Amino acid sequence: MKEKEADRSVPGTLYGVGVGPGDPDLLTVRAARILSVVPTLAVPKSVSDGSSLALEAVRETLESRTTPPKTIELVFPMTKDPSILETARSENARVLSEALSEGDVAFISLGDIFFYSTFGNLLDGLRRQIPDISVRIVPGITSFSAASALTGMPLVQGSESLAVVPATYGAESLDQILDTHDSVVLMKIHRVYPAVLDILERKGLCDRTIYLAEIGTPRQEIVTDIRTLKDRTLPYMSLLLVRKNLREVRA
Secondary structure: OOOOOOOOOOOOEEEEEEOEOOOHHHOOHHHHHHHOOOOEEEEEEOOOOOOOHHHHHHHHHHHOOOOOOEEEEEEOOOOOOHHHHHHHHHHHHHHHHHHHOOOOEEEEEOEOOOOOOOHHHHHHHHHHHOOOOEEEEEOOOOHHHHHHHHHOOOOOOOOOOEEEEEOOOOHHHHHHHHHHOOEEEEEOOOOOHHHHHHHHHHOOOHHHEEEEEOOOOOOOEEEOOHHHHOOOOOOOOEEEEEEOOOOOOOO
């Protein structure tokens, strides 16, 4: 029998704040304004003892505050196991509910808050627990927008089409996407790079592709000859920009 939903109204507003790709200079004015006054900061992490790239991106803003915010850490396991994910989501929703009962909370995430972010799934759970929750969304600069600016290469022009997809799609799907669109951003390439490279080589697109990793951080890397990466271990925060309509992007 379904339990009757308890009244879980909370006084605080939840701010979902995209903090950009990692460079503190790419934090929006709105994000900086909210982070300069919000009483509680929610920081997502993949493991309980890991560091947070999103927190590093806003550290300068936080250090300028007279009173630092209370910080709560929310752990999001890097797994596809639905039971583990649901347990983590429920626990994170519980922690956030308690924090919201005391006031406003800002949840920070790299890039844009609604683009491949854990915030969307978390928000679904929170809205089930707190139907009348107050939520405000602050968009952020995506990694591929920053990548385009760094390379000086427009993503699309005129009537061109753009696809942004995980590289973990199967070869057949990637084949179709690369055939269909003028520009393609391949995300999450770190574990499947050799297979992706094979596809790009077969299609003659290697010289029209740029690799970027850890954009906006001191470890930022841009590689125009993507064949040189074949035997390397790539970081999680890496992507490929494919621009079919350019003659070539390799120097």
